[in-house]
Amino acid sequence: MKIAAVRTHIVLLPNDEPLAGFSENPNAKNPIVAVRVMTDDGIEGIGVTYFGGALTKSLRLAVDELAERVIGEDPLRVEAVAGKLAAAAGSAGPDGILTMALSALDVALWDIKGKALNLPLWKVLGGGRDRIATYASGALRRGLPLAEAVEAGRRLKDQGWRQAKMQLALPGDTSPQQEVERARAIREAVGPDMVLMCDINQRWRVDQAIAIGRRVEQAGVGLFWLEDVTAHDDYKGLARVTEALATPIAGGEYLWGIAPFRHMIAAHSVDIVMIDQVRAGGITPWLKIAGMAEAANLPVVSHGVPEIHVHLVGAVPNGLTVEYMPRLFRLFEEVPRPQNGALALPSAPGLGLKFAEDAIARYGVA
Amino acid sequence: MKISNIRSHLVLLPADEPLAGAAENPSGTRPIVALEVETDDGATGLGVTYFGGALSRTLKHAVDELGALAKGEDPLRVEAVAAKLRAAAGSAGPGGIFHLALSAIDTALWDIRGKVLNQPLWKLLGGARERVPTYASGALMRGLTLDRVVAAAATLKEKGWREMKTQLALPGETSPGIEVERVRRVREAIGPEVKLMCDINQRWRPEQAIDIGRRVEEAGVGLFWLEDVTAHDDYSGLARVTAALDTPVAGGEYVWGIVPFRHMMERHSVDIVMIDLVRVGGITQWLKVAGMAEAFNLPVVSHLIPEVHVHLIGAVPNGLTVEYMPWLMPLFEEVPQMQNGELVMPQRPGLGLAFDRDAIRRYGAAA
Numbered sequence: 001m002k003i004a005a006v007r008t009h010i011v012l013l014p015n016d017e018p019l020a021g022f023s024e025n026p027n028a029k030n031p032i033v034a035v036r037v038m039t040d041d042g043i044e045g046i047g048v049t050y051f052g053g054a055l056t057k058s059l060r061l062a063v064d065e066l067a068e069r070v071i072g073e074d075p076l077r078v079e080a081v082a083g084k085l086a087a088a089a090g091s092a093g094p095d096g097i098l099t100m101a102l103s104a105l106d107v108a109l110w111d112i113k114g115k116a117l118n119l120p121l122w123k124v125l126g127g128g129r130d131r132i133a134t135y136a137s138g139a140l141r142r143g144l145p146l147a148e149a150v151e152a153g154r155r156l157k158d159q160g161w162r163q164a165k166m167q168l169a170l171p172g173d174t175s176p177q178q179e180v181e182r183a184r185a186i187r188e189a190v191g192p193d194m195v196l197m198c199d200i201n202q203r204w205r206v207d208q209a210i211a212i213g214r215r216v217e218q219a220g221v222g223l224f225w226l227e228d229v230t231a232h233d234d235y236k237g238l239a240r241v242t243e244a245l246a247t248p249i250a251g252g253e254y255l256w257g258i259a260p261f262r263h264m265i266a267a268h269s270v271d272i273v274m275i276d277q278v279r280a281g282g283i284t285p286w287l288k289i290a291g292m293a294e295a296a297n298l299p300v301v302s303h304g305v306p307e308i309h310v311h312l313v314g315a316v317p318n319g320l321t322v323e324y325m326p327r328l329f330r331l332f333e334e335v336p337r338p339q340n341g342a343l344a345l346p347s348a349p350g351l352g353l354k355f356a357e358d359a360i361a362r363y364g365v366a
Numbered sequence: 367m368k369i370s371n372i373r374s375h376l377v378l379l380p381a382d383e384p385l386a387g388a389a390e391n392p393s394g395t396r397p398i399v400a401l402e403v404e405t406d407d408g409a410t411g412l413g414v415t416y417f418g419g420a421l422s423r424t425l426k427h428a429v430d431e432l433g434a435l436a437k438g439e440d441p442l443r444v445e446a447v448a449a450k451l452r453a454a455a456g457s458a459g460p461g462g463i464f465h466l467a468l469s470a471i472d473t474a475l476w477d478i479r480g481k482v483l484n485q486p487l488w489k490l491l492g493g494a495r496e497r498v499p500t501y502a503s504g505a506l507m508r509g510l511t512l513d514r515v516v517a518a519a520a521t522l523k524e525k526g527w528r529e530m531k532t533q534l535a536l537p538g539e540t541s542p543g544i545e546v547e548r549v550r551r552v553r554e555a556i557g558p559e560v561k562l563m564c565d566i567n568q569r570w571r572p573e574q575a576i577d578i579g580r581r582v583e584e585a586g587v588g589l590f591w592l593e594d595v596t597a598h599d600d601y602s603g604l605a606r607v608t609a610a611l612d613t614p615v616a617g618g619e620y621v622w623g624i625v626p627f628r629h630m631m632e633r634h635s636v637d638i639v640m641i642d643l644v645r646v647g648g649i650t651q652w653l654k655v656a657g658m659a660e661a662f663n664l665p666v667v668s669h670l671i672p673e674v675h676v677h678l679i680g681a682v683p684n685g686l687t688v689e690y691m692p693w694l695m696p697l698f699e700e701v702p703q704m705q706n707g708e709l710v711m712p713q714r715p716g717l718g719l720a721f722d723r724d725a726i727r728r729y730g731a732a733a
Contacts, residue, residue: 053456054435055464058428062463065421090419091645095622096462097428098421233625256461259599263629279457 001116003075005038006067006105010060011331011363018326019136019159020152024143030327031056034355035063037108039075043115046355047107048305048328049100049278062101070105075112078284082106095256099281106282107308107351114350121352122345125287125315131342132314133321134306135163135197142167146182153189162341163195163224163321168212169203176212183221192222195321199227202254206230206237210244217246225250225272233260238269250274252289253303257281261289265296272320275312276303283312290316306343307335307353314345330359367482369441371404372433372471376426377697377729384692385502385525386518390509396693397422397731399429399467400721403474405441411477412721413470414671414694415644421463426733428467436471441478444650448472461622465647472648473674473717480716487718488711491653491681497708498680499687500672501529501563508533512548519555528707529561529590529687534578535569546581553587561590568594568620572603576610583613591616591638599626604635616640618655619669623647627655631662638686641678642669649678656682672709673701673719680711696725 012029033056035047052059066085073081082102089098114121122128136156140149149166156164166186168179187196198216200209209229216223225248229241232254242249250272255261256279264270273293280286290300290312299320302309306324313319322343329335333354336343346352381394399422401413418425432451439447448468455464480487502522506515515532522530532552534545553562564582566575575595582589591614595607598620608615616638618627622645630636639659646652656666656678665686668675672690679685688709695701699720702709712718 051457053458054451054454055428055431055458058424058431058463059458061427062421062424065424069420085420088420091417091620092419092421092425092463092466094462096460096464097424097458098462100458101421231625233629235629254457259597263599263601 001043001075002040003037003070003073004040006070007036007038008060008063008067009034009360010056010365011360012365013327013330013363017139018329019324020139020155022139022144022148022152024141032328032331033060033063033104034331034360035104035108036355037070037075037105037112039112043112045075045108045111045115046351046353047104047111048331049104051100051278055097059097059100062097063104066101066105075109076116078106078109081109082281082284099256100278103278103280103282106284107277110283111350118349120311120346120348121350122311122314125283125311126317128315128317128319130314130345132310132319132345133163133341134324134338134343135165135195135321136161137165137323137325138327140164140166140186142170146185149182150185150189153186157190157194160341161194161338163197164190165197165199165227165323167199167201169200176215179212180215180219183216183223184219187221195224196222197225197227197250198223200229202228202231204230206234206240209241213241213245213247223247227251227274228253235263235267235269238264239267242268242271248272250301252276253279255279258285258288258292261292265292265298271298273298273300274303275300277305277308277312283308286312287316290318294318307332308351310336310343310345311351314343330356330363332356367409367441368406369403369436369439370406372430372436373402373404374426374429374433375400375726376422376731376733377726378731379693379696379729383505384695385690386505386521388505388507388510388514388518390507398694398697399426399470400697400726401429401433401470401474402721403433403436403441403471403478405478409478409481411441411474411481411716412719413472413474413477414697415466415470417466417644418463423733425463425466428463429470432467432471441475442482444472444475447475448647448650465622466644469644469646469648472650473643476649477716477719484715486677486712486714487716488677488680491677492683493681494683494685495680496711498676498685499529499707500690500704500709501531501561501687502527503531503689503691504693506530506532506552508536512551515548516551516555519552523556523560526707527560527704529563530556531563531565531593531689533565533567535566542578542581545578546585549582549587549589550585558588562588563591563593563616564589565593566595568597570596572596572600572606575607579607579611579613583611589613593617593640594620601629601633601635604630605633608634608637614638616667618642619645621645624651624654624658627658631658631664637664639664639666640669641666643671643674643678649674652678653682656684660684673698674717676702676709676711677717696722696729698722
């Protein structure tokens with residue numbers, strides 16, 4: 001089997017918030033690069049990449065430039081293909097746009113592999129569990145007024161979500177008291193049994209993370225984790241927060257490739273390892289990080305794109321929960337849906353996903 | 367003053383080797399993105415970026431996308447421009463192609479600043495010295511046969527070079543014995559006085575670096591530094607080699623931005639800090655790393671593009687030597703030339719460089 005063709009599309013998906021209905025920025029768009037890899041025996045694998053921001057067209061061009069070099073390669077040999085592309089890219093990588101582009105191709109090759117083997121990907125990759133916990137993400141963001149965030153929290157509870165993530169490090173004028181009050185109000189809205197996470201997105205200094213984190217603990221909010229409390233590459237600073245707080249610290253989504261996870265794990269920077277499929281460089285490196293975390297006795301969680309991550313968190317023994325961030329659902333004909341706070345692992349071969357052709361036509365740009 | 371326009375060119379420069387005539391791959395080309403930033407009061411700045419490899423069109427495209435966002439900004443506010451571009455790029459950075467593109471813009475803004483203030487850049491940035499040592503690079507590469515590398519080394523010595531760099535971690539079948547023999551022969555060809563550096567380009571494991579490095583020491587080769595002995599982000603592996611060898615270990619060219627230098631220095635990964643202009647994110651970031659190295663009592667050296675780096679190594683108190691890698695020479699009308707093993711600081715304002723229009727036309731490629 002050989003790779004015969006690669007096609008790419010840029011789509012600008014609406015930035016609405018389908019879980020609880022309060023979007024921070026309803027007029028914005030989420031630019032996504034959708035990738036199809038066709039083989040000479042008729043199998044099509046799909047992949048996606050994003051995070052391009054103002055450089056989204058550059059990201060797509062990078063996928064296209066790499067794609068020229070995969071024609072004729074064996075799609076089952078993901079390491080050989082990645083090795084060839086990394087060598088061709090030379091010093092344009094590792095990291096950044098190269099890694100984001102590689103990731104889309106790697107995902108498509110794994111989709112092909114699953115289809116060629118006639119197995120859903122989570123089973124090809126280990127098949128740890130047939131149901132996996134999931135949490136609502138993107139519905140309780142820091143840009144929402146407190147009243148909307150509280151109402152959104154209630155709606156998530158009413159819809160049956162058992163886990164949800166909010167954000168602190170509020171925009172504009174804020175204070176430790178306002179931060180704590182927001183967390184307390186959202187906890188009140190979702191009730192004591194909801195598993196509640198909180199994301200800081202690197203916006204605090206180390207000392208702020210310790211001071212505010214402790215006040216949140218003392219207010220009895222009971223966070224399941226506090227995420228990305230400071231700069232992702234301040235391994236020691238993260239370790240100081242992790243040491244100081246009783247609340248588990250999660251992090252890792254901002255790292256490129258696999259080596260920084262080694263530094264993060266060796267420095268005891270986090271209690272929970274979050275892996276982003278795009279920044280890690282695809283499914284192949286994602287699995288290596290999960291194995292490294294397992295050896296360090298740490299759980300892993302996913303960042304973004306639940307449609308793919310359900311397979312990965314479900315496959316490995318230390319997968320904790322899947323972030324249900326519904327940014328890409330329009331791009332696919334059907335996506336996994338939570339039932340009783342969990343996702344059932346898909347049964348169709350490969351990723352079990354199909355691009356919705358009408359969505360690609362409707363949201364596609366040149 | 368405002369940025370009014372940005373123009374970029376993709377050029378494929380010949381991969382020749384002008385210092386000793388010893389090209390590894392003479393029919394190859396080196397893709398370079400050349401950038402001109404124009405302002406509304408007439409001052410223009412130039413910048414370059416490279417390392418795009420198979421993604422060079424993407425790199426040019428990224429420069430253009432960022433350049434469009436920089437229009438209308440004050441070119442003297444390099445940190446504000448960088449912050450705006452970082453925010454716009456979002457998660458496409460930091461690191462990788464975003465950094466390569468940002469660095470070309472940052473360099474051009476510093477060129478504008480020098481011209482507006484009517485000062486050569488090295489003086490604007492600190493002006494530590496009027497002359498700095500420089501070393502011949504790119505002439506003694508690992509792909510050459512032993513005879514050719516020995517002849518090229520002798521040529522460099524005859525031309526007056528006092529410092530030069532070779533490479534080990536040889537392609538194909540090799541052994542510690544073959545590695546040591548090659549560098550011993552190069553040393554023999556240049557005599558005992560020439561400073562000799564040796565680059566591994568991350569091709570050894572730490573235990574190989576310690577084993578072969580020690581054999582090179584025992585053979586009396588006397589290296590000035592051993593460079594990039596293993597994976598750039600294996601901070602503790604590098605530190606093991608640095609602790610085990612007497613030969614100074616250099617590294618840093620492969621890391622993105624400023625933060626990894628902190629990890630490298632805290633772990634004692636290297637004795638000599640090498641900073642790459644395009645990977646670090648431009649002149650603004652380069653200077654921060656040099657200051658951090660100074661606080662750690664470490665010297666800094668440059669990677670590639672001597673035409674820009676002469677200013678930076680000359681400006682800071684802990685600049686050790688400038689790598690003279692003449693890859694971009696054809697792109698400029700005039701470049702700093704080695705005299706008695708040194709480079710003299712340029713006197714023209716800014717970078718003191720002008721693109722050679724004929725070269726841009728001649729080597730220009732469709733993007």
